[in-house]
Amino acid sequence: MxxxxxxxxxxxxxxxxxxxxxxxxxxxxxxxxxxxxxxxxxxxxxxxxxxxxxxxxxxxKRLFTEYPFFASLFNTIIISVVSTILVMVISLPAAYSFARWDTGGGHLLFVTISTRMFPGVVAALPFFLLFRNIGLLDTHIGLILLHMYFNVSFATFLLYGFFKDVPVELEQAALIDGYGRIDILRRIVFPLVLPGIAITSAFCMIWSWNEFLFAFLFTRDIARPMTVLISSFWGSIEVQYGTMAAGVAIAILPILIVAWVMQRYIIRGLTFGAVKG
Amino acid sequence: MSNAKNNATAISTYGLGRKPSIWENLSNEKYFKWILIAPLLIVLLVFMFYPLIYCIYNSFLQGGVSGDSAFIAFENYKYMLRDRSFWIPFSRTAQVAVICIFFELLIGLGLAVLWNRDFKGMNLVRGLVLLPLLVAPLILSLVWNFLLEYNIGFINQIFVTIGIGRIKWWSLQMALYTICGITIWQWFPFSALVLLSGLKSLPKDVFEAARVDGATGWYTFKRLSFPMLSPLIIIIVLLRTMWLVRLFDPLYGTTRGGVGTELLDWMVYRTTFVYFDVGYGSTLAIMSLYLTIIISAILFRQLIKALNTDK
Known part of the structure; x- marks a missing residue:
C-alpha cells in the first residue's frame, strides 16, 4: 500500500x-x-x-490521619449505593408502566420529569425543619431519602427510554404462549433492559456521589460525605491545598473510571435519553 | 395493536372459564399499570408537595422560624418586585446562562464539524474529552479556584512566564466571567459530542449531491447541516438552561457569592439559611420555581417529542 x-x-x-x-x-x-x-x-x-x-x-498521610477521610468516603459510598437501590425499586416498575401502557396519557410522565426542575434550595428549608423535628438531620437515612427524591424522576425517564426499545410484540407473543405477567417481566423484559438498568444505576450513583447542596445543608459530622469534607479544606483559615488535592484525587478516581467505561452512554444519560450518542 | 394485546390478556386471564382470582384481577393491566406506578407517585407527592405547600404558605408570612410570624398577604411579593437584591442576581443568572450556552455551542459546533470524519483514535479522543463531564462541579470549581489563584496559581505562573503577567481572576470585574469560563470548560464537550452524533447521523447522499452540484463547504453547512442539527441545538439549549439556572456548587467552591457573583439559587440560600428570613426566602423560592416551571414546560415537551419521533 x-x-x-x-x-x-x-x-x-x-x-x-x-x-x-x-x-x-x-x-x-x-x-x-x-x-x-x-x-x-x-x-x-x-x-x-x-x-x-x-x-x-x-x-x-495528613489526609488519612488528621481528617476523617475514610469515614466520609464510607458515608458517600453508603448513601449513593442505598439511595440508588431505593430509586431503582421505585423507578423500574413505574418506567415499565409508562413505556408499556402510556399510563396517565403522557401527562403523568411530564409531571414526573418536571419535578427534576424543582429547585433544591426550595425543598431544602422545609425538609431542614422537618428533619430537625424528627431527628433525621446529620443521619445517613436523611440524606439517602433526599438523594432518592432527587434521582427518582431522572431514573424513571431514562429507564422509560430503555423500556421503549423493547418491542411490544415480544411480550404479546409470550402472553399468547400462556406466560404470566411476572414471568414475562422476569424472563423477557428484564434481560433485555439489563444494560439500561446498569447505566441508569451508574448515573444515579454518580449524581448522589457528586451531590453537594443537600449534603452541605443536612450533614455536620456523622453522615458528612466526601464533597463536604473536601470543600472544607478551602473554607478554613489556612488553605490546605495539598490535602485538598489528595482528597480530590481519590474522590474523582471512581468517577473517571466509570466515565471511561460507559463513555458510549454518557450523552444518552445526560440528555435523558433524547440523544443516543 | 393494542387490541391484539387486550385479546391476549383476555385469553390468559379469563380463557379458562372460571372466576379470576384476586391475583389475576390485580395483574389485569387496568389495575396493574397503576400498581406499578403507585410508589413513584407517593414519593413525588410527599417530596414535592410538602415543600411546595410549605413555601407557598410561608411566602404570605413575615418573620423567621421561631414562630413569631405574622400574616402579611402579598407584602413579600410586593417587596420582591422592588428589591434590587432580587433583580440583580436574577439578571446575572440570565447573563451567565446566555454566555455559557453561546460559547458552549460555538466551541461544540466547531469541534463537531472538525471531528466529523473517520480518523484513527476517534474513540480515544471521545473518551478522554468526556472525562471531566461527570466529575462533581463543586470539586472542579475548587480545583479551578486553586489553578487561578493570583500568586501561586498554575495559570498565572504560565502567564508570567510567557509575558502576559498575572491576571486577577477573582476581582470584581472578572469573577463572574471566570465562573462562566469554568462552566464552559466542563460542558463544551457535551455540546460537541451531541452535535457530532447529529452530524454522523445525517444522510450522506444529500451531501454527495450538494458537492456534485458544486456547493461550497460553508454553503452546505449553512443550508444543510445547520438546519438538520437545529433539533439537537434546541435540546442542548434547553437542557443547559435548566442546569444553569440552578448553578450553585461552583459558587461555593470559589467566591461564595461574593465579588459580584451572587446568582439566583445562592440568594435564596442566603436569605433562608444565613439570615433565616423564612417568609421572604420562601417567596424568592416560589418565584424561582415559577421561572423554572416555564422553562421546563417547554423543555420536556421537546424532549418527549424527540424521544417519540425517534421510533
Missing amino acids: IKKKITNEEIGFWIVTIIVLIVVLGPLLWIYLTAFKSASDIFSGSLSKQILFTPTLENF
Whole structure:
C-alpha cells in the first residue's frame, strides 16, 4: 500500500485536537501531580517546581490521619449505593408502566420529569425543619431519602427510554404462549433492559456521589460525605491545598473510571435519553 | 395493536372459564399499570408537595422560624418586585446562562464539524474529552479556584512566564466571567459530542449531491447541516438552561457569592439559611420555581417529542 502523504489540513486537525485534549485534561492531570507535591513545592511560586518536583506522600498521610477521610468516603459510598437501590425499586416498575401502557396519557410522565426542575434550595428549608423535628438531620437515612427524591424522576425517564426499545410484540407473543405477567417481566423484559438498568444505576450513583447542596445543608459530622469534607479544606483559615488535592484525587478516581467505561452512554444519560450518542 | 394485546390478556386471564382470582384481577393491566406506578407517585407527592405547600404558605408570612410570624398577604411579593437584591442576581443568572450556552455551542459546533470524519483514535479522543463531564462541579470549581489563584496559581505562573503577567481572576470585574469560563470548560464537550452524533447521523447522499452540484463547504453547512442539527441545538439549549439556572456548587467552591457573583439559587440560600428570613426566602423560592416551571414546560415537551419521533 502506498503511504498517504500527510496534508496541511491533517496537521491542523491534530494540532487543534491535541490543544483541546490538553485544555480538557490538564486540570485533572495537574490535580494528580499536586497530590504528590510537598507544601513548599506548591507554594514556591516557580513554574519549574510545578512540573519537576520530588514526589511525596505527605499529603495523603495528613489526609488519612488528621481528617476523617475514610469515614466520609464510607458515608458517600453508603448513601449513593442505598439511595440508588431505593430509586431503582421505585423507578423500574413505574418506567415499565409508562413505556408499556402510556399510563396517565403522557401527562403523568411530564409531571414526573418536571419535578427534576424543582429547585433544591426550595425543598431544602422545609425538609431542614422537618428533619430537625424528627431527628433525621446529620443521619445517613436523611440524606439517602433526599438523594432518592432527587434521582427518582431522572431514573424513571431514562429507564422509560430503555423500556421503549423493547418491542411490544415480544411480550404479546409470550402472553399468547400462556406466560404470566411476572414471568414475562422476569424472563423477557428484564434481560433485555439489563444494560439500561446498569447505566441508569451508574448515573444515579454518580449524581448522589457528586451531590453537594443537600449534603452541605443536612450533614455536620456523622453522615458528612466526601464533597463536604473536601470543600472544607478551602473554607478554613489556612488553605490546605495539598490535602485538598489528595482528597480530590481519590474522590474523582471512581468517577473517571466509570466515565471511561460507559463513555458510549454518557450523552444518552445526560440528555435523558433524547440523544443516543 | 393494542387490541391484539387486550385479546391476549383476555385469553390468559379469563380463557379458562372460571372466576379470576384476586391475583389475576390485580395483574389485569387496568389495575396493574397503576400498581406499578403507585410508589413513584407517593414519593413525588410527599417530596414535592410538602415543600411546595410549605413555601407557598410561608411566602404570605413575615418573620423567621421561631414562630413569631405574622400574616402579611402579598407584602413579600410586593417587596420582591422592588428589591434590587432580587433583580440583580436574577439578571446575572440570565447573563451567565446566555454566555455559557453561546460559547458552549460555538466551541461544540466547531469541534463537531472538525471531528466529523473517520480518523484513527476517534474513540480515544471521545473518551478522554468526556472525562471531566461527570466529575462533581463543586470539586472542579475548587480545583479551578486553586489553578487561578493570583500568586501561586498554575495559570498565572504560565502567564508570567510567557509575558502576559498575572491576571486577577477573582476581582470584581472578572469573577463572574471566570465562573462562566469554568462552566464552559466542563460542558463544551457535551455540546460537541451531541452535535457530532447529529452530524454522523445525517444522510450522506444529500451531501454527495450538494458537492456534485458544486456547493461550497460553508454553503452546505449553512443550508444543510445547520438546519438538520437545529433539533439537537434546541435540546442542548434547553437542557443547559435548566442546569444553569440552578448553578450553585461552583459558587461555593470559589467566591461564595461574593465579588459580584451572587446568582439566583445562592440568594435564596442566603436569605433562608444565613439570615433565616423564612417568609421572604420562601417567596424568592416560589418565584424561582415559577421561572423554572416555564422553562421546563417547554423543555420536556421537546424532549418527549424527540424521544417519540425517534421510533
